[in-house]
Amino acid sequence: MNTLDADESTPLVPRHGIPPPVTDERGPLKKTLAIYLILACTLLERVAFYSIMVTLVLNLDSDELFHWQPRNSSIASFIFSGTSYISTLIFAVIGDAKLGRAITILVGFVLYVIGYILAVLITKTNINICARNTFNESDTPNTITIIQEPCASWILVTLIIIAIGAGAVQSNMAVFGADQVQQSDKPSRYFDKYIVVVNIGGIIATLGINFIQKDANHYFIGYLVALIILLIAAVLFSIGWRCYINVKPYDTVVSNCIPVVINAFQSWLQYKQNKRSISKYSTDASVTNSISDPLSLTEGEDSMGLNEQSEAFLDYAKIPNNGKFHDRIVNDVKSLGRALIVFSLLIPYWLIYHQARSVII
Incomplete structure (x- = not known):
């Protein structure tokens, strides 16, 4: 959907963070x-x-x-x-x-x-x-x-x-x-x-x-x-x-970083609260029923659509996990986080560079 077919001039669903193509009519x-x-x-x-x-x-x-x-x-x-x-x-x-x-x-x-x-x-x-x-x-x-x-x-x-x-x-x-x-x-x-x-x-x-x-x-x-x-x-x-x-102007990955993190945190809190509620109000009868119906015990967790062990923190912001953002937006933010780790390695270099240039003089 994000790529152009032979008969398409623009993608049906443009990828978030990428501006729509502009027709160049200049000479x-x-x-x-x-x-x-x-x-x-x-x-x-x-x-x-x-x-x-x-x-x-x-x-x-x-x-x-x-x-x-x-x-x-x-x-x-x-x-x-x-x-x-x-x-x-x-x-x-x-x-x-x-x-x-x-x-x-x-x-x-x-x-x-x-x-x-x-x-x-x-x-x-x-x-x-x-x-x-x-x-x-x-x-x-x-x-x-x-x-x-x-x-x-x-x-x-x-x-x-x-x-x-x-x-x-x-x-x-x-x-x-x-x-x-x-x-x-x-x-x-x-x-x-x-x-x-x-x-x-x-x-x-x-x-x-x-x-x-x-x-x-x-x-x-x-x-x-x-x-x-x-x-x-x-x-x-x-x-x-x-x-x-x-x-x-268009929405960028950087501008959505903070909203995605905030929404992921909110969804994570909601998930934890639901999980504690299930543990608190489960009774011996529910445990007995769970023997005949193993899915009943995890019904609350499945309602979140989330596998805690396999999902990253930012995945809590996805719509299937009761978040507000589409999967591709969250994945773009996750990719930006990996890029920031690489760029952060340049910080010590620039610290030493500017310290030497300004102080030694």
Whole structure:
């Protein structure tokens, strides 16, 4: 039922978590333009992201600019990177199930630009939108918290806004680009190009923007260049709007994880209560009757349609087991759980990577 027969244009029962196919009526020029506009936007956005990510610690503890303590500079870097990763997860679900990927990317660009405008204003020394002289030389590094650092409130708010915008763009841009080539049966070529432009963006930011910011007086210029690059990326993305395939939002496996777990727990409690009731109210007569009719003792358990020893916990959420969800939805959530186990192995790697990059500097 989930596959297409020779005489069918769409499946009779579409698989949950997979969007219905979109008819691609674009010409070759629009298809090519859509892909390369997205790749160009990705390149420029990564330049803007790494322009602030790579030298964040060095810029904050620079004596010529903010003179933060190295420990607090590292904490700010962790806040920035952590917020970007968390927002990536959140906006991935929002883009798939609520707003759509294109709208989510535009929202991300708006937040991104607002954050970068604040960053440019903060680093412009003659504007003085925040106090830079709150550092007291008599204070020891251990007594200064991150909130007490010069311009801390403005800097932290700016970093969080930029991180949220970056997460919204980054989490949807790659998949949105894959939507444009889904009819070509060659999405792997797109992802190869996508990885290349991401790395090129990081190289340009590391070598180019950081070279501009070699002097403290040029921090403002470096962030201004990054802001202009980000604005160009947003404009390019908007220009190609009519060339894109926009997949409508749909329910995803991730959005159903919590409801499935909650319903499984509720059904499991109901099953346990029914089982205890059978044990409590069984009498010697019922035991005697069970000898002549062995199925009577398990009638209550069979009413749940569940074999406790053979079923997993999430199976309690299935409709045959008095749950609310179809079997394929629950099975998709179970498959996601197995994938999360594999992805969780990457957590120690990224912990060590960011710790080394932020603290050793």
